[in-house]
Amino acid sequence: MILCFWFSFRLVQVGNLGLQLPWYFLQIIVSAWYFISVVGNLFESYFISLKKYKSLHSGKVRYLAIVIESEEAYQISKVVKLSQWLDSIGVKNVCLYDMNGVLKKSKETMFQKLKNAKSIEEVSEVVTLHAPDHMTLEFLSYLDGKEAVAKAANLIFVENSKRHNLGGELDLQILLEPQMNKALQIVGSKGPEPDLLLVYGPVRSHLGFPAWRLRYTEIIHMGSLNFMRYGSLMKVINNFTKVHQNYGT
């Protein structure tokens, strides 16, 4: 009986060891894989920086939007660096958004550091979608989103009621997508729909970026602004240039 118990006890010890060894082995494999992928990313980033993507068709990104989580948006120097990278890649029309308007308040500082940049207010929309020699920046906050739509709707109603007061019929059909687009331009939402939207920050959400302008925008989460890399940016833009959109058809 004692022998039987001793034997089963030893068997359990061997069994436990047999379970622990594969577990430690698995942990080593996972750690090694993680290390290799990090190093691989760094190398890739470096090679991309050395113009691996020489044939990059950055012209396909006619309008690029960047959403930065408000807490990270205070790092103006990083946002400036990001804008400079985009300029060097060939992306000339950029929209910068953070919910609380941190970037909007800092735009003067940014323009001082970005000698080649102009505000979208200074540029006509026709120029915006062609490759200009300078960079065009648009600054947006939450106020340019849902609130702007409400303002635009209000503008349409006011125009309509003026006509109504002059004897015309109050026309509900006047409120269609093109009218809304026009009204939004008037209330200050000047830029077009972005082709690509990059989200910097811990969230995978566009944090209230003007919804009206996100119909077919490609949305990519880039991680924290603290870990932004030129290579990652280049890679994302390169991948975007290969994407085919069928617009639901």
Added chain:
Amino acid sequence: MLSLTLPIPLLKTLTPPSPNINNPSLSPYSHYQPRSRSLTRGLIVPKHSSATAPPSATLRDDGTSLAGDSPEPLPEELVAELMPKHVAVIIDGHGRWAKLRGLPASAGHQAGVQPLRTVVRLCCSWGIQVLTVFVLSTENWFRPKVEVDSLMKLFETTINSSIACMKKEGIQIYVIGDSSKLPESLRSTIANAEKSTKHNSRLQLIVAMNYGGKYDVVQACKSVAKKVKDGLLHLDNINEKIIEKELETKCTEFPYPDLLIRAGGELRLSNFLLWQLAYTEFYFNKTPWPDFGKEEFVDALRSFQQRQRHYGGERHS
């Protein structure tokens, strides 16, 4: 016999099936003192938006629903308390799925019905209260007529064949979008389904059919304009909250999705719920919808639960 003499450490590595909390005598391991978290895992009682759940949503003491299907136990890696209230899904990739198999696009759409049923069943079991599914956008009308016609037929037959089951399972269906373009027979099927299930509250299934985010904002503004015209609203009072109340998702208590899942590998919203998705967590999945199943859905929910929730600058973990 050997297992009886094994010392305690190894026994800890064996996880017994979760006991049935309604009827402990049914558990084959009733002598175990289960781990505290296991207690709630054996039987998932769905949350309800109303105080009293419909009879169809109540569970028998053997852990099965009155409809006869046993509810899916919540996977270990998910936490019931962190479950999203509203999940939105863009179903995509049917065409590519069919093309890879040398089949017509209609076969891809047909194959997409089962994954939808699976997701609906999982939502019912795991206490998700609203599921919004994007099945037809305003842009899809530009597809070949044969494909559009087969889609319309598929919608009609699927809704018709699901009404009895939805009534039984406590699922309320609501269709949003511009129904004026839909065939008359489909419109009456939708009306019948909505009427038959309107008192259900276990899961609200919102189907976006011939829907577009911009269309939704425009129709909301038109609705506001009509109220102004009828003297119910003053022009000065128009703000985003007023517009919000007129969006098509006003049919639900939770109009803003917590999680958006897009199947099929694309990384865009494709004009879906543009206004409502402002703070929604996005989960893009490469799997084409016909291959989407429980595993993919669990991955999406796990990803959602792991992420830190943000509303502007304020953190919500």
